[in-house]
Amino acid sequence: MLSFTTSFISISLALFSSASAQSPNYCPLLGPVYPPPTDLSNDPTFATAVLDITSILDQTTSNGSLSKNSISVQIFDATHAGPLLNFAYTANNINTTLGVSTVDQDTVFRVGSVSKLWTIVLFLVEEGLWPFxxxxxxxxxxxxxxxxxxxxxxxxxxxxxxxxxxxxxxxxxxxxxxxxxxxxxxxxxxxxxxxxxxxxxxxxxxxxxxxxxxxxxxxxxxxxxxxxxxxxxxxxxxxxxxxxxxxxxxxxxxxEAMTDQSYEELLQRDIIAPLGLNGTYYTTPNTSLGVIPNDSGEYWWNFDLGDEGPAGGIYSSTRDMATLGQAILSSSLFPKFITRRWMKPATHTSSLDYSVGAPWEIVSFGDERPIDIYSKAGDIGTYSSIIALSPDHNVGFTVLAAGADGHAKVALASDLISALLLPALEASAKNQAAARYAGEYTATDSTNSSIAITTDDGPGLLITSWVNNRTDMIQSLMTLGHVSDPSTFGIRLYPTGLESPGQISFRALMPPSLSTAGNGPFTSSCITWVTVDGQVYGNVGIDEFVFNMDERGVVNGIIPRVLRTTLRKT
Structure with missing residues (x-):
């Protein structure tokens, strides 16, 4: 079964990468290429992914590489009250006299070094980022x-x-x-x-x-x-x-010195109480709440880290871990600007797709369009865990495991989930963006101005035609950019993350094909971030666009701000 799951991961990740590897180098900015998908519990593309993830977790736990580990999994998003996926498996080799007989979302595990994430959250709640x-x-x-x-x-x-x-x-x-x-x-x-x-x-x-x-x-x-x-x-x-x-x-x-409070008091006051957590503990809870593997499970359940507890001593459940993840994604415990500053790499590692934050372990998926997953894994004896967040999609997952070789099993489960989850999230975001933003936008006066927007095999929203007062603006922008071949030029809109009541901001990237003179990093790296707002007219960027929305969030217009005009969606 391990060979099957390994092949499955390889094929899924290859398909995920191949779309960008075989397509032109569009070079979007770092971050989402569409607004994060919403209402995922009713999204058909995402629903299919949930079925597929559940199926492969069923296979690997029933008679495969995860069958000897009790495991609890949740997928969640920033706003949905319940889990988008809830999966639990109870291995045969557990002590049901001491602990639970059936694992579910409220079963308590030790989360090991994921405790470090809780510690940094306490810092951000109490002090923000200045102490670092x-x-x-x-x-x-x-x-x-x-x-x-x-x-x-x-x-x-x-x-x-x-x-x-x-x-x-x-x-x-x-x-x-x-x-x-x-x-x-x-x-x-x-x-x-x-x-x-x-x-x-x-x-x-x-x-x-x-x-x-x-x-x-x-x-x-x-x-x-x-x-x-x-x-x-x-x-x-x-x-x-x-x-x-x-x-x-x-x-x-x-x-503790800065707040004059004990760590345990801060954990209770700043996270457990505000989020309504019922399965999270700093000191050892009763074994009846947890899953206790037969092999050394009781020893590791009771293993006392003392003052090193903030590094690895916390106990929690998938329900509570998901709630913490939702709080981070939604910035409900501290302001969004703090979340954005915090969820950034602090350093590289020797792996190009693996960076380190505080205390994030940041794994990058994709090729042309990198998707950074902010994760934290942990191990203590027979207990292993991970929480992983995709800020681009406002979605995350958590995996808690109990049993031998737990770190490898949690990593495998994370690979299995990511290989199916991330492509589905990208597809859902694209489909929702097409339904919301694509279409014809025209002037309500006699200026004969219009914009047509669609989605295609590339990222973002593609402008297929743009006329202002009978002038072809795509041709005008090609002239400004000294581009003669239309096949090398495109205007794609990407969300900036800036919103006002009834409005959402996008910026356009319109790079011609990159030079093929070399294939090293100096000639092939994406430098579109240097070009944003690079051409302004009357102190307004040529690349600035704003969509208007009604009170229900339905898009009804677009403003190419450099043209000082509003086009209505038809």
């Missing part, structure tokens, strides 16, 4: 003291291999894994299995070299900093992302 530019030593006295001592010790100050220069570390670098510090202190240190390590050729450790905490007892704040300050740096700050749980423990201490 601040040095961490401003809020953590232990690190301030360490930085001061390092500054006054010439030998240590010049030693970048053995000592972290904490005065250089910002809170934003901690949040985006760019601080270059140790992954953990104490937690699951292999000194806990010293005899096995020595048999494998490792030297005996001195008592002073063995962390006094973390395995199994969590570290106190004093123990954590005493140990962390002896840990070697990994890389310089802001050089390359290096995953760190310790970074989020430090961030939680800073948040």
């Amino acid at each position: 530019q601040e040095p961490i030593v401003r809020f953590i006295p232990e690190l301030h003291e360490a930085a001061s001592k390092l500054q006054w010790d010439p030998r240590k100050r010049r030693d970048a291999i053995d000592y972290v220069h904490w005065g250089e570390v910002s809170m934003g670098e901690l949040a985006s894994h760019l601080a270059g510090i140790a992954r953990d202190y104490g937690v699951l240190d292999l000194s806990g299995m010293a005899s096995q390590m020595e048999q494998l050729g490792f030297p005996p450790l001195q008592p002073s070299e063995i962390p006094p905490c973390g395995n199994p007892n969590p570290c106190s704040r004093e123990q954590f900093f005493n140990g962390l300050l002896q840990s070697h740096p990994i890389v310089p700050t802001s050089s390359t992302p290096v995953y760190s749980n310790a970074a989020f423990q430090i961030l939680a201490y800073a948040l």
Whole structure:
């Protein structure tokens, strides 16, 4: 069954990429090429995708690669009250005496490092984004003291291999894994299995070299900093992302110092209560609420991370995870401008389609038209999880799993879902845009002005004809752009994300075919972002368009703003 699902993913993703790979390089701007689709629960294209996703999840759980893991899946959008898809599977190898006997959307799992997302949301609710530019030593006295001592010790100050220069570390670098510090202190240190390590050729450790905490007892704040300050740096700050749980423990201490509240109090006040969550916990809930795998499930359910909880200790359900995702997509907990600034890459990785944010793991799909999925995955023992959001479509999904090799199984489920979900969302958005915006728009006076708009195999809304006062505006724009071949020129409208009551803004891109002189990044990269608003007439961009809507949201007109005229939809 694994070979079948792998082939299925490859074929689906290839079909998703091939449409753009075989088409002209339209070079749209980064972001959606149509307004996000709405009312997806009644959209026939999306309904077909839901059936297909459900079918393949049924196959892979019934007798395939996911059959040994209990799993709960939800797909959701920013506005729909209930899930767009709800799927749950209960594996045979669970302890029904301790935990649930049937997994559903309210079953509690450990979400592991997805907890980091909750931690950053708390920061944004409480403080916004300003703290991420601040040095961490401003809020953590232990690190301030360490930085001061390092500054006054010439030998240590010049030693970048053995000592972290904490005065250089910002809170934003901690949040985006760019601080270059140790992954953990104490937690699951292999000194806990010293005899096995020595048999494998490792030297005996001195008592002073063995962390006094973390395995199994969590570290106190004093123990954590005493140990962390002896840990070697990994890389310089802001050089390359290096995953760190310790970074989020430090961030939680800073948040508590800034708010004079405990992390658990903030979680309850800022997220759990406002969103009405009933299956999310910071401390260990009763096992009767969760799914407990037979193999070490009880151990990992009760494994205490102590003060590292903000990095990986939260428990939640798919219903609550989806509700959090909806809150992020709709910006219901903090303003939209904060959401936009936050949902951006902080750094690349060595994979061209994988970037890192705070704490986002950003995966890009597609070719000519990249679709960035903002995700956060997590693992703790026998529990694995992911939440993934598509801001271009206002849709996301979450997968929670319990069982062996959970990380790989959650990744596989995410691939299966994405391979079907993203093309369906693109198709639904396109179909809805065609129904809403395509058509003929004409002047109500005698100027003989009109615009015809349609959709085709390319992205965005295509202007097929444009006449102003009997002048062919497409030909005029070709003249302005020094284009002689009509087959190389097109005017496509893309949503800007700007809206006013009764109006929605689009911008036109009208690039001719790109140069074929080379195939390297300098000659083949999309530089249309440089051309936006590049030609203005009377301080109004030639590329600026606004659609008018009535009180029901029905499009009834278009304004090519440079022409200072309104055309009515016929």
